[in-house]
């Protein structure tokens with residue numbers, strides 16, 4: 496039996512109620528203040544992961560009691576200390592590998608300092624997240640009949656860990672990528688690298704309202720804590736893969752734009768009869784890609800700091816994709832704003848975006 500731990504944290508204050516229902520009746524500001532004083536905790540035991548090879552794994556969710564907003568706004572040292580303290584909890588439980596979830600992998604240098612401070616290897620899970628985000632856009636483009644080779648693909652958060660690797664791989668496939676972020680100098684550096692390595696134009700933008708209207712496909716991977724993609728900015732018929740947690744795409748897009756196809760990046764089917772012992776909002780048997788990377792490494796007996804920092808190794812992204820297939824992990828059916836994407840929904844988007852002319856769901860009466 497292989498073992499691992501995975502660090503989670505509440506993205507928003509309301510997520511605290513998933514573990515402590517009483518939190519529902521407390522004001523958010525009070526709760527956030529109280530929560531800061533709570534020590535790291537073991538949330539649940541994870542059981543029933545069984546690889547296609549027959550290997551088995553179990554693990555624990557450990558929680559760092561800070562919201563995404565606190566992780567961004569509190570002094571970096573305070574946040575890193577709490578993450579490291581939570582990592583020690585994983586060590587005490589006997590986990591030989593720790594995966595970092597959501598903002599615990601974003602703060603500071605994306606896991607490097609945390610890995611140095613702990614006695615066990617650490618992975619952000621970002622390599623498999625990149626692989627599955629890119630698989631996701633290929634899959635969605637096929638469903639909708641969109642040719643990616645003729646599409647402008649905007650990567651939001653292109654200077655980040657996941658965004659930079661997505662941009663590098665897309666450019667290596669000759670795709671028309673636009674790099675979007677906040678720091679023009681770092682965007683231009685990446686663009687120069689991609690132009691010289693792959694001969695692509697690699698446009699750059701620091702303005703979402705300028706770049707989104709020309710993007711056929713959007714990979715949203717910023718570390719913004721509030722939604723940054725608004726309905727009015729998106730091009731007609733755009734395909735949007737929202738990898739970010741908290742989400743980058745406003746729920747208003749679902750209400751206002753029936754021609755746009757938004758799906759969650761990195762939702763993975765886990766092999767076996769996995770029981771997470773905790774509801775993090777996904778259908779049974781599925782997990783985030785970053786969680787899945789940690790499980791895959793455990794099943795493979797690869798207790799190593801596989802993905803760390805903001806310069807992911809493209810060969811390792813391909814390697815983890817191969818290991819995922821070997822162990823029976825795969826992209827789950829697409830989800831959009833917490834609901835499974837149905838054939839009917841896809842057809843409605845195809846009609847509303849002008850890709851097909853005739854609605855097929857007509858009444859039989």
Ligand SMILES: NC(=O)c1ccc[n+]([C@@H]2O[C@H](COP(=O)([O-])OP(=O)(O)OC[C@H]3O[C@@H](n4cnc5c(N)ncnc54)[C@H](OP(=O)(O)O)[C@@H]3O)[C@@H](O)[C@H]2O)c1
Pocket residue numbers: 596597598600601605619620621624651652653654655656657658675676677678716717718719723738739740741760761783784785786805
């Ligand atoms: N679905 C999954 O399985 C999964 C797995 C792992 C991570 N994630 C999520 O993926 C997201 C990105 O993670 P990461 O590790 O790549 O983070 P990261 O390395 O910190 O990169 C984030 C990028 O977003 C940019 N950014 C931040 N706020 C922005 C804004 N308001 N507008 C435009 N760009 C902005 C940053 O630019 P600056 O350099 O200017 O700050 C940076 O380029 C996070 O939300 C994380 O929780 C999801």
